[in-house]
Amino acid sequence: MNNCSHVTMFFLSGLNEGMNLRVVLFSVTLLCYCFIVLVNVALIVTIILNKNLHEPMYILLCSLCMNGLYGATGFYPKFLLDLLSPVHVISYSGCLVQALVMYSFVCSDLSILAVMSYDRYVAICRPLVYHSVMSKKRLLLLVSVSWWTPFCIIGMNIFLTSRLKLCSAYIARIFCVNWVIVKLACFPAETIVNNIVAYITIIVYVFHGFFIVWSYLYVIKTCVNSLENRAKFMQTCVPHLTSLLIFLFTVIFDIMHIRYVSKDLPQATDNFIAIAFLVIPVILNPLIYGFKLTKIRGKILSSIAFKRKR
Template sequence: MINSTQVSFFTLAAYCDTGAFKHLYFMIVMCLYMLILCSNLLLIVVICVNRSLHEPMYMFLCSLFVNELYGSTGLFPLLLLQILSDIHTVSASACLLQNFFVFLYGGVEYFNLAVMSYDRYLAICCPLRYNTQMSFSKITMLIAVTWFYPLLFCLVMTSLTSSLQLCGSIIQKVYCDNHAVIKLACGDTTAVNISGFFISLLSVFSLLLLILYTYGKILKVCFSGSKQTRQKAVSTCTPHLISLLNFTFGVLFEIVSSRFDMNNLPNVLRIFLSLYWFTCQPLLSPLVYGLNMSKIRIIFKSLVFDKV
């Protein structure tokens, strides 16, 4: 843990004075959080209760929705408390815990999207071998890897960050994240920076290469295949590509804003963009997959209207 005699509380300095509007902002953020919870939870239930959806693609989707529930819960409760509070402070232990949540959410989301691109590659490029390649044991192993490796990386980085000697307590954000805490260190951060570099190299860049490789193969099949093959590729890959590009945009902005001075942007815009990957991704994914995948739409309608 962070030495409590050195830093016992952090100040989240990016909050602006909302005055009489804080209750309105609280209700807006609360509605947003409830919408994220309900939409993701609803699709998890739809996938779990229907055996016809117990296929590789939908099982990976279920893992994606679970992670988005987890990531939103790591952000919104503290965010709601801070909106109502006049003093925007958070204890060192709570900050460290949220730091862990943020790191794990981003890692699992990216791993999950990479596994889904691999699944689409097998379905489109190797359709005859798809059922044998995507056995239940392999699906279980891929989902376990999707959660285990980010968890391992997060434990390493959080433990290294918690051992740093800090000379400040002001974080220029509305939530705690790993890089923001490291910037407050007054001691040697070489071990943390090297570890972060290798973790990024092993995870983000290797996953990006996997995604580029799979979509390169899919495009090759689309251009050389029949019209039916192209239609199948477009219908199954479009939701995944939208989700992938949306999440990548949010993460890239977060990385850039953490490492460069963004004071020239209005404060409200900085806050919105820093929360983009936490809010827009969990909102967009259920919408994109729920509307674009006909099987989910049909089963959802049968569940709702049959009950009515």
């Protein structure tokens, strides 16, 4: 990669202000990361160890939590090191890897939520064929596609970025973002292919969003005239919709902030908006599902009660 660019290190300038609160920021961030790991691992282990939870809905939830850990691990360890360091730098290859993790995490999250909406659509609207449609083989295929397709698509975007000759090594963020690296290109004409592939990627995942909306509209239409389906909707679909809305809110808020919000905002506000999608959904998803889904809540509470007896 270094042969393609004279830039070998990037300087992250998102932490230039507020470093007098370094110890406080480090402590809060470390607690946040530990809590993210704790709640997500607890849910993953609960689902894996209990055969009664080896159903499509819970396996997809397990995949969502694993993806949350993947995204958080791509950001928090490096950020914690930066809080302890007077100079915030990252290698060229390390920056591209971090950008790959950040973007593939977001796209995988949307893909998994799309599969979860399809699962709820089949369960509520076509219950007689649910077990044949959501077989173990098909579920494994859907989970694999929701992980590997985003990784490959974003990998293509990152590969195209790695071919650009850069004329600056300064990134005004606290982590590496692909579109920011592309903006550092010496020759804007060389970024045409990057922009085309980026727009195609956006269109692909916008269609994911449309599919999710269509699925839930159809589910809501089916549930209107059935008390049983309404109860099932409230029990299983409300957590999915809550996760989806939280995820979309944090991602869209970041995009709107980048494009339209004044750059005169305090840097601390900019940083919080930039990492909101790595904090809020990853913490709230396991809590929402843990409290709302009866089977998971029962298993967790029984485990806690068993430990207290011992």
